[in-house]
Amino acid sequence: xxxxxxxxxxxxxxxxxxxxxxxxxxxxxxxxxxxxxxxxxxxxxxxxxxxxxxxxxxxxxxxxxxxxxxxxxxxxxxxxxxxxxxxxxxxxxxxxxxxxxxxxxxxxxxxxxxxxxxxxxxxxxxxxxxxxxxxxxxxxxxxxxxxxxxxxxxxxxxxxxxxxxxxxxxxxxxxxxxxxxxxxxxxxxxxxxxxxxxxxxxxxxxxxxxxxxxxxxxxxxxxxxxxxxxxxxxxxxxx
Amino acid sequence: xxxxxxxxxxxxxxxxxxxxxxxxxxxxxxxxxxxxxxxxxxxxxxxxxxxxxxxxxxxxxxxxxxxxxxxxxxxxxxxxxxxxxxxxxxxxxxxxxxxxxxxxxxxxxxxxxxxxxxxxxxxxxxxxxxxxxxxxxxxxxxxxxxxxxxxxxxxxxxxxxxxxxxxxxxxxxxxxxxxxxxxxxxxxxxxxxxxxxxxxxxxxxxxxxxxxxxxxxxxxxxxxxxxxxxxxxxxxxxxxxxxxxxxx
Numbered sequence: 001x002x003x004x005x006x007x008x009x010x011x012x013x014x015x016x017x018x019x020x021x022x023x024x025x026x027x028x029x030x031x032x033x034x035x036x037x038x039x040x041x042x043x044x045x046x047x048x049x050x051x052x053x054x055x056x057x058x059x060x061x062x063x064x065x066x067x068x069x070x071x072x073x074x075x076x077x078x079x080x081x082x083x084x085x086x087x088x089x090x091x092x093x094x095x096x097x098x099x100x101x102x103x104x105x106x107x108x109x110x111x112x113x114x115x116x117x118x119x120x121x122x123x124x125x126x127x128x129x130x131x132x133x134x135x136x137x138x139x140x141x142x143x144x145x146x147x148x149x150x151x152x153x154x155x156x157x158x159x160x161x162x163x164x165x166x167x168x169x170x171x172x173x174x175x176x177x178x179x180x181x182x183x184x185x186x187x188x189x190x191x192x193x194x195x196x197x198x199x200x201x202x203x204x205x206x207x208x209x210x211x212x213x214x215x216x217x218x219x220x221x222x223x224x225x226x227x228x229x230x231x232x233x234x235x236x237x238x239x
Numbered sequence: 240x241x242x243x244x245x246x247x248x249x250x251x252x253x254x255x256x257x258x259x260x261x262x263x264x265x266x267x268x269x270x271x272x273x274x275x276x277x278x279x280x281x282x283x284x285x286x287x288x289x290x291x292x293x294x295x296x297x298x299x300x301x302x303x304x305x306x307x308x309x310x311x312x313x314x315x316x317x318x319x320x321x322x323x324x325x326x327x328x329x330x331x332x333x334x335x336x337x338x339x340x341x342x343x344x345x346x347x348x349x350x351x352x353x354x355x356x357x358x359x360x361x362x363x364x365x366x367x368x369x370x371x372x373x374x375x376x377x378x379x380x381x382x383x384x385x386x387x388x389x390x391x392x393x394x395x396x397x398x399x400x401x402x403x404x405x406x407x408x409x410x411x412x413x414x415x416x417x418x419x420x421x422x423x424x425x426x427x428x429x430x431x432x433x434x435x436x437x438x439x440x441x442x443x444x445x446x447x448x449x450x451x452x453x454x455x456x457x458x459x460x461x462x463x464x465x466x467x468x469x470x471x472x473x474x475x476x477x478x479x480x481x482x483x484x485x486x487x
Binding site for chain 1: 258260324364474
């Protein structure tokens with residue numbers, strides 16, 4: 001059987017998936033608090049050509065094994081907007097959506113929303129930002145209708161993970177905790193800076209190189225599909 | 240006369256197997272820690288001589304070519320530095336040891352590790368990475384691996400990576416998921432005089448040279464074509480023999 005066809009096909013699919021991931025990184029180059037993802041490839045099982053001899057093995061292709069969250073600290077950008085927060089240490093802010101799911105984010109561009117008679121601190125999606133007891137932060141406005149920035153900063157909690165590489169990306173700039181990452185633990189010693197935002201960690205140069213590599217990989221695999229096809233055509237023309 | 244038929248068809252099968260190996264190398268040109276395979280061919284006659292303990296008065300005179308084995312080139316791949324503490328690379332002829340879920344000891348050079356749900360250092364889909372005292376519990380990503388393989392948390396050594404030495408491609412077999420298995424009587428014991436270095440924050444790339452692979456693919460494809468021509472010629476001769484020789 002013409003196994004080479006399917007091996008090269010797995011290469012095409014995998015390189016394509018790799019390109020999807022790289023392309024998503026590049027698209028999020030300006031997203032606050034974004035951490036780059038990396039495709040991690042793996043070979044497939046091997047076929048033994050001669051049953052009595054394990055040395056004669058042929059591989060069956062490649063797959064995307066997992067995507068790694070390439071956690072690293074991003075650069076801070078000064079915005080001077082009092083409701084912008086950054087955690088220069090390895091901390092995360094916690095938010096809770098209407099369904100009660102708690103997710104963690106590095107994006108500290110918050111706003112204030114009116115909830116009945118109270119004022120709540122929310123993120124760009126309108127999800128409540130949480131304090132250290134994982135309760136929504138309620139703001140007290142003074143007589144002039146201004147917020148007390150210092151009080152807000154003290155209310156805002158920063159959560160830390162034993163293994164931030166184990167977090168699961170959830171879209172909308174947020175992450176879910178997993179068993180691998182451990183539970184998010186509120187840590188008051190972690191710095192939170194008002195008036196600045198953490199930028200995306202995507203290194204455009206690095207991603208472009210990855211893109212070129214994967215594109216060439218795709219091309220080479222397509223050549224192998226062509227070769228396998230030509231082999232099939234030769235076989236068909238034997239008679 | 241019919242012998243030529245089978246010699247040519249063997250050539251076809253061989254070149255196709257060679258192409259399968261090349262195809263797998265190209266598919267894995269971006270796979271961390273992947274080692275390229277080369278398919279090696281031998282002739283049937285030589286194989287018979289070998290089987291007869293080197294005596295040449297063997298029965299075979301037919302020069303069949305057939306795929307003898309695939310050879311895994313164990314050369315070092317290049318490094319890519321990533322800053323992630325979970326990426327670990329090896330310089331030198333040693334391999335990380337991983338315990339599969341079935342309890343087998345597997346070898347790998349693919350250093351894109353993770354911390355599993357129980358807090359152990361692990362290779363995705365393969366199993367837990369082994370230290371001198373069994374699986375390595377790190378619990379958090381804030382750990383350091385020294386050049387000698389010592390794992391440190393807060394400056395205190397908790398374990399040392401278990402490594403296996405592979406000196407010959409004959410001693411390993413590929414097992415999928417970026418892993419190898421020791422075969423035969425190889426112990427994997429690292430000799431004292433072997434120099435290696437463990438590098439944290441980098442991973443080893445595939446050692447596939449796509450230029451070489453493409454050249455081999457072209458050669459194999461043309462060889463396949465030539466064999467098919469030979470087969471057609473053989474067919475033509477047989478046709479002549481069958482249809483024209485009788486017409487005297």
